[in-house]
Amino acid sequence: MVADLFRAEGFSVHVSMATRDGGHDLLLTMDPRASEGHAEPPLFAVQIKHYKERRVSVETIRSAVGSVVLAGRRAKGLIVASSQPYLCGTGAGVGCEPKGHPRARVIDGPDLERRVLQHPNVVNKYFRQGDEA
Numbered sequence: 735m736v737a738d739l740f741r742a743e744g745f746s747v748h749v750s751m752a753t754r755d756g757g758h759d760l761l762l763t764m765d766p767r768a769s770e771g772h773a774e775p776p777l778f779a780v781q782i783k784h785y786k787e788r789r790v791s792v793e794t795i796r797s798a799v800g801s802v803v804l805a806g807r808r809a810k811g812l813i814v815a816s817s818q819p820y821l822c823g824t825g826a827g828v829g830c831e832p833k834g835h836p837r838a839r840v841i842d843g844p845d846l847e848r849r850v851l852q853h854p855n856v857v858n859k860y861f862r863q864g865d866e867a
Contacts, residue, residue, distance in 0.1 A: 735850070735860045736760065736782050736814050742853040745778075762812070777809040785817040811838035818842050 737747045740762055748761040758779035783794060794813060841849070850856050 735856065736780070736846075738856050738859065739846075739850055739853060740780075742856055743849070758811075774808055778812045779809050780812045780814060783813060783815040783817075785815065812841065813838065814841045814846060816843045816846065818844070 737749055737760055740747050740760070745762040745764060750759055750761065759782045760778075760780035762778040762780060764775040781794070781797065850860075
């Protein structure tokens with residue numbers, strides 16, 4: 735669902751192989767037409783975390799920063815979580831930047847839901863009418 739959401743937002747998405755090594759789940763680049771004025775479009779190494787009750791931990795953010803380092807110099811980290819982040823408040827708009835980690839951003843559960851709801855094709859694909867989103 736997260737990959738489809740980013741595609742709907744105009745990103746080119748590469749889905750990584752499923753591993754438990756703390757690496758990234760997705761690599762995103764902006765569509766070159768949308769990133770005019772940039773020598774190279776930004777690259778985002780994305781980790782997706784689904785938590786029912788716990789928040790994104792400091793260790794998760796450190797892991798995301800580590801995967802950014804492996805992805806290259808121009809990469810930024812993005813953590814997409816179904817819960818609220820540990821270091822940032824909710825309702826941060828396009829994601830919040832954890833203190834001390836300028837190359838990592840967090841999209842929390844409420845922001846993720848808001849973004850999904852902006853794309854009816856994603857809503858229709860993953861949520862049947864009458865189900866709670």
